[in-house]
Amino acid sequence: MIEIIIDGKKIEVAEGTTILDAARKNGIPIPTLCHRSTVEPYGACRLCIVDIREGNRTRLVTSCNYPVRKPVEVNTQSEKVRKTRKTLLEMMLSRWPNVNLIKQLAREYGVTSASYTHPLVDYSSNACILCGLCVNACSEIMWEDIIGFAGRGENRRVVMPFEKHYDACVGCSTCANICPTGAIQMTDDPNHPADDKRISRYGARVTDEVALYDIEQCRMREVGTAHLTEIMNDYDLLPTCNYKFGSHDEAGKLHSDVFKNKYLTQGVPDGCWLGCTMACAKVAEHFELKTGPYRGEKVLVDGPEYETVAGCGANMGIFDPEFVLETNFYCDTYGIDTISFGTTMAFVMECYEKGILNKERTGGLELRFGSAEAALEILHQMGTGQGFGVIVGQGIRRLKKIFAEKYNLSQQDIDFMQDIGMEAKGLEYSEYVTKESLAMQGGYGLALKGAQHDEAWLIFMDMVNNQIPTFQDKAEALHYFPMFRTWFGLVGLCKLPWNDVEPVDNAETDEPAKVPKHVEGYVNYFSGMTGREIDKKELILMSERVYNFQRVFNFRLGFGTREHDRIPYRSAGPVTDEEYESRAERYDKQLMEKWNYDITGKSTTEKREYLRKSREQDYQSLCDAVYRRRGWDENGVPTIEKMKQLKMDFPEVIAVLEKYYSSYTARSS
Amino acid sequence: MKTTVIVNGNKLEWFAGMTIGDVLEKMNYTFRMLVIRVNGELVRKQNYATHEVPSGADIKVIHLISGG
Numbered sequence: 001m002i003e004i005i006i007d008g009k010k011i012e013v014a015e016g017t018t019i020l021d022a023a024r025k026n027g028i029p030i031p032t033l034c035h036r037s038t039v040e041p042y043g044a045c046r047l048c049i050v051d052i053r054e055g056n057r058t059r060l061v062t063s064c065n066y067p068v069r070k071p072v073e074v075n076t077q078s079e080k081v082r083k084t085r086k087t088l089l090e091m092m093l094s095r096w097p098n099v100n101l102i103k104q105l106a107r108e109y110g111v112t113s114a115s116y117t118h119p120l121v122d123y124s125s126n127a128c129i130l131c132g133l134c135v136n137a138c139s140e141i142m143w144e145d146i147i148g149f150a151g152r153g154e155n156r157r158v159v160m161p162f163e164k165h166y167d168a169c170v171g172c173s174t175c176a177n178i179c180p181t182g183a184i185q186m187t188d189d190p191n192h193p194a195d196d197k198r199i200s201r202y203g204a205r206v207t208d209e210v211a212l213y214d215i216e217q218c219r220m221r222e223v224g225t226a227h228l229t230e231i232m233n234d235y236d237l238l239p240t241c242n243y244k245f246g247s248h249d250e251a252g253k254l255h256s257d258v259f260k261n262k263y264l265t266q267g268v269p270d271g272c273w274l275g276c277t278m279a280c281a282k283v284a285e286h287f288e289l290k291t292g293p294y295r296g297e298k299v300l301v302d303g304p305e306y307e308t309v310a311g312c313g314a315n316m317g318i319f320d321p322e323f324v325l326e327t328n329f330y331c332d333t334y335g336i337d338t339i340s341f342g343t344t345m346a347f348v349m350e351c352y353e354k355g356i357l358n359k360e361r362t363g364g365l366e367l368r369f370g371s372a373e374a375a376l377e378i379l380h381q382m383g384t385g386q387g388f389g390v391i392v393g394q395g396i397r398r399l400k401k402i403f404a405e406k407y408n409l410s411q412q413d414i415d416f417m418q419d420i421g422m423e424a425k426g427l428e429y430s431e432y433v434t435k436e437s438l439a440m441q442g443g444y445g446l447a448l449k450g451a452q453h454d455e456a457w458l459i460f461m462d463m464v465n466n467q468i469p470t471f472q473d474k475a476e477a478l479h480y481f482p483m484f485r486t487w488f489g490l491v492g493l494c495k496l497p498w499n500d501v502e503p504v505d506n507a508e509t510d511e512p513a514k515v516p517k518h519v520e521g522y523v524n525y526f527s528g529m530t531g532r533e534i535d536k537k538e539l540i541l542m543s544e545r546v547y548n549f550q551r552v553f554n555f556r557l558g559f560g561t562r563e564h565d566r567i568p569y570r571s572a573g574p575v576t577d578e579e580y581e582s583r584a585e586r587y588d589k590q591l592m593e594k595w596n597y598d599i600t601g602k603s604t605t606e607k608r609e610y611l612r613k614s615r616e617q618d619y620q621s622l623c624d625a626v627y628r629r630r631g632w633d634e635n636g637v638p639t640i641e642k643m644k645q646l647k648m649d650f651p652e653v654i655a656v657l658e659k660y661y662s663s664y665t666a667r668s669s
Numbered sequence: 670m671k672t673t674v675i676v677n678g679n680k681l682e683w684f685a686g687m688t689i690g691d692v693l694e695k696m697n698y699t700f701r702m703l704v705i706r707v708n709g710e711l712v713r714k715q716n717y718a719t720h721e722v723p724s725g726a727d728i729k730v731i732h733l734i735s736g737g
Contacts, residue, residue, distance in 0.1 A: 217702050218735055228735070234699045460700070460732035466678040467731065499734050506733075507704040507711060513733060 006074040019063035019074055020048055030063055030076055031085065031105055034131035036178060038211040039140045041065040044132045046088055047105070051075040060084065085109055094118040098125045099181050120154055126182035130156055134175035134184055141211045141277060142174050143221075172275020177204040194531030202521040202528070209501045210277040218500045223256035223264070224280040225500075228306040229314075230255050236583075237433045237459060239315040241369045242346035243422055243570050244579050246433040250319035254309050258321050263287065278497055281305075287325055291376045293384075294333075301329045304338075310431035311342020316349060317369030327379060334383030340395060341382075343428035345375055347396050347421050356403055356413055363388040396423040419569040425450035425559055434571050436586075437463040438615075439474040442622050445567040446478060448550045454495070455482035461513060475625035484514075486543040491526065498522070545646050548630075548638050549653070555637070556656050562636045565623055573615045577604040580611070587611055637661060674726045683724045689717040692728060704731040 001012045006023050013022045018041065023030050033045035043062035050063045053073040060080065075081065089106040094114035096102055106112070122128075130149075135158060138147050146169045150159045160166040176184040177200050188196050214220055219227045229251070232238035236246035252258075263284040272281050284301045304312075304324050312327040313319060331338045345367075351357045352367040359366060363381075365374040365388065381389025391402060400417045403409060409417075422429040427450025434440040440463070443456035458477050461467045468474045488495045503517045510516065519536050527533050534542075554560040574580040580587055581604055591597040591607060595614050599607055627634065631642030637660045643649040673680045674687070676696055684691075689705055689712055692698075705712045706729045712720045722728060 231700050234697055457734055460734060464677065464698075465729070465731050469678075502702060502733065507713075512704045512731060515733070 002068055002071055004068055004072050004074065007076055013068050015069060016067045019050055019052075019061075019066050019068065019072075022068065023050075023063065023074070023076060028076060031108070032064060033101065033105075033129065033180060034133055035064045036133060036137075038178075038208045039133065039136040042132065042136070044130070047085055049081055049084055051078040051081050082109065086111060090114050091118075092129065095120060096122055096127045096129055098123050099127055099129060100125060101180055102129065118154075126185075128158055128179075128183035129181055130158070131180060132158075133178045133180065134158060137174050137178045141207060142172060142275070143279070144168065147175060170274040172277075173200060173203070174207055174275065174277070176200070177207065191529070193529045195528045198528035199525055202524045205503075206497050206501065206518070206521065207277045209503060210497075213504060214278070214501050217502065219256070220278050220280040220496070220500050223260050224282050224303070225306040226256040226259055226282075226304060226309055229309045232306075232310065232432065233314075235459075235464065236436075238310055239346070239431050239433050241317045242315060242343075242350040242420060243429070243433055244350075244576070245582060246435075248314060248317075248319065251314060253319040254313050254321060254324065259284070259304065259309075263321065263325060276494070276497075278501065280496060280500070284325055287322075287329070289326060289329065290322075291326065291373075292330055292380045299329055301325050302332055304328045307431050308338040308342070311339050311346075313342075315342050315346040315431060316372075316375055318372045318375065320372055323372045323376070326376060330376070330379050330383065334379070336379070336382060336393075339430050340428040341379065342431065343422050344392060344396050344399070345378065347399065347417075348378075348392055349375075350420055351403065351417065354413070354416065356407065356409060356417065361388070361407065395426065396421040396428055397426040416575070419575045421568055422570060423451060424567050424571075425554075425564055427451050429571070432457075432459060434459065435573050438572075438618055438622055439468055439477055441567055441571050441619055442474065442478050442626055443481075444571060445565050445619070446623070446626055447482070448547070448554055451567075451571075455485055457481075467513070471621055471625035472629075474622060475629040478622075478626045479629045480514075480540070483540045483543040483547060484519075486547050487522070487539055490542060490546055493522070493525070541646075545648055548643065548646055548648060551632075551636075551638055552653050552656050555660060560636060561660060562623060562627075562634070565636060567619065569612060569616070572619055573611055574608055577608060580604050580608045633661070635660065672724060674722055674724065674728055676728045677730055683722070683726075687722050689720045689722065689728075692722060693717065693730070696730070698730055698732070700732050700735075702733040702735060704733065705729065706731075 002015055003010060003012055004022065005011070006019070006026065006028055009026065009028070011022055011026050020030055020032070020035065020041070030050065031047045033047055035041055035048065041064035043065045046062060048063045049060045051058050051074070052061055086109040089102065089109055090111050092102045093106050093111060094116055095118035097114065132149070135147055135149060139145050146166055147158055147160055149156055150163065151157050160169065171186065173186045176186045186196065186200065193199055210221065229238065233247045233251040238247055238251060240246070240248040264282045265285040266283040282303055286298045287301045288298050289295055308328050309324055312331070313324045327341070328338060331341055348357065349367050349369045349371070352362070353369065357367065365377055367374050367378070378389045378392055381387040382393040392399065394402070400421050403417065404414045424445050429444060429451040430453050432440065432453060434444060437459045439458040439461065443453060443458050444451040447455045456478055458468070458481065461477060462474065468477050485495060498518045499515055502515055506512050506515055506517065523534055523536055523539060526539070551560060569575055574583070574587065587607065588599055591599055591611060597610055623636070624634065627636050631645070632638050637657055640649065640654060643653060643657070672683050674683045674692070676692055681692065681695055689707070705717070707720070707722055707726050
């Protein structure tokens with residue numbers, strides 16, 4: 001820390017702090033026109049000049065870009081400073097006499113009108129004052145250089161290249177939001193928002209947060225969601241070898257920095273959402289393919305995202321970034337989902353290791369964990385409709401049935417496949433190990449579309465934070481988060497700016513996990529767009545209506561009842577002795593402390609089976625609690641009262657549900 | 670005298686001069702979006718390396734939600 005003096009006040013600052021920041025943090029005002037914390041200061045307007053004394057000498061410096069390196073005495077209001085600022089403001093006023101910002105500042109320095117008129121005087125109240133904030137924001141916040149300065153001296157002006165409209169501008173509005181005079185304005189003709197300024201106001205906050213804090217939070221701009229690979233491995237949550245384990249010694253080979261340093265070539269917004277500052281989607285260019293119809297060609301590969309790294313890497317026991325990229329390219333090319341492919345292949349590999357599959361059954365392929373070449377061969381077969389790949393392409397739910405019937409498997413093998421086949425409602429699990437988080441088991445099992453985490457990702461809240469210890473706590477989380485997250489789908493907004501960047505003071509709010517300021521933002525986007533005032537409760541109510549309607553839709557397709565909320569046991573606990581023993585200390589402790597089970601003299605199998613019984617009971621108790629919280633009956637059927645409360649009790653809807661009330665009552669009696 | 674602290678409900682051995690940074694390292698908490706309270710009091714990120722935790726402290730390291 002360095003001690004400096006500003007206007008007689010002693011202040012301690014970290015080395016490198018600018019005089020402007022130090023002064024403002026201590027309540028000492030310094031005027032600026034071209035300064036924002038989100039862009040690099042560059043001293044264009046000169047209004048922030050201060051007098052600094054070093055030894056016997058004093059001199060004027062711009063405080064916004066003067067970093068403190070040694071003790072210094074600063075005077076922000078010396079006669080010289082005030083006189084210079086007054087001259088500057090008079091010059092500005094002579095050119096832009098009606099810009100409020102300048103008029104206001106000039107008045108503070110005793111200037112109400114200029115004593116001369118600039119030859120290029122602009123009388124408009126929203127004239128461009130050449131502060132350069134828009135140019136810097138385009139470059140530094142958006143990583144684009146769509147606008148820049150042309151001309152010199154009094155001919156200086158902000159333009160697009162060749163002073164023509166440039167198609168690369170997607171209308172992200174960052175320049176308009178940062179412009180202090182309104183010289184750049186956005187129009188939204190296609191959407192006709194009720195209050196575009198309201199939307200911009202809240203959107204600009206997120207833009208600023210991304211520009212300022214992403215680098216120290218999730219690094220979404222650098223590596224996208226792939227930053228989760230190393231995090232998940234550290235917390236024993238990265239699925240390896242078909243979700244047997246949650247971490248691996250070789251996981252470092254798939255670290256996001258490996259992709260960033262060696263493969264990713266573009267760090268610019270990819271246009272998935274026009275002008276999104278978070279820009280999480282990445283690209284690897286000139287990647288040379290080793291297999292398949294495009295072997296030897298250099299191609300552009302999307303991503304990879306975390307799910308792809310985990311699914312088409314760790315979960316197959318393959319720790320090769322080039323395998324991940326090649327698989328990602330071909331999945332995209334063939335139109336195959338990387339999560340379903342990764343999870344299905346992991347299942348197939350475990351079946352091979354178990355002896356359920358062999359070379360004869362796979363068409364000669366040795367599909368063990370780690371077999372990158374064979375896995376790619378299956379992908380090509382799947383994409384081109386040939387060989388064993390056609391069978392694998394049907395997904396885990398059908399594979400369990402096909403293998404059982406085709407190979408005449410024993411009941412033991414059939415049960416094993418049921419335990420390790422990571423699907424729910426027919427959809428393959430996404431890439432998180434859920435064994436130690438009951439709430440997340442519910443997040444997957446109770447999700448309406450099948451085992452996807454986009455309704456609720458509760459592992460940290462549950463397993464790491466211990467924030468939701470009771471069934472009721474977990475049920476509350478499994479009510480709020482699915483409802484809140486469903487809303488993004490209803491309005492067509494991306495969820496990532498909700499929770500992949502956070503306001504700097506989020507920790508000080510009452511419910512940081514919900515990111516209250518961002519919820520407020522979404523409420524305002526909605527009201528700003530539609531003109532209809534809502535609050536955060538109504539936002540949840542909108543989702544609850546649709547969510548229950550989706551549940552009814554599941555019933556209509558025969559997927560609604562409790563039996564369809566079942567999860568494979570590997571989602572809840574160790575299926576094999578090998579898995580139990582790999583985390584024996586954890587499981588032994590739980591058996592003793594949570595279930596008072598005496599483990600003395602017990603074999604691994606005995607302990608594992610006891611653990612299974614307990615965890616399976618817990619899952620059913622969780623379902624009970626969630627059904628109650630959501631207003632559903634014991635079989636997961638939304639009650640008539642609930643549908644009435646939601647004003648969703650249309651005759652056609654009730655007709656679907658009534659069948660289930662009666663069949664359940666009949667079965668119970 | 671207690672020689673442990675409680676971190677998210679789990680016991681962790683305490684030592685004189687233990688900081689929040691030490692707690693995060695011992696627990697292998699590498700995630701960056703955290704809200705940390707020691708005996709209910711918020712600790713700001715810039716103080717993790719220097720904020721000492723007293724013996725017997727109840728430490729909550731709340732990991733926020735992230736990811737798709």
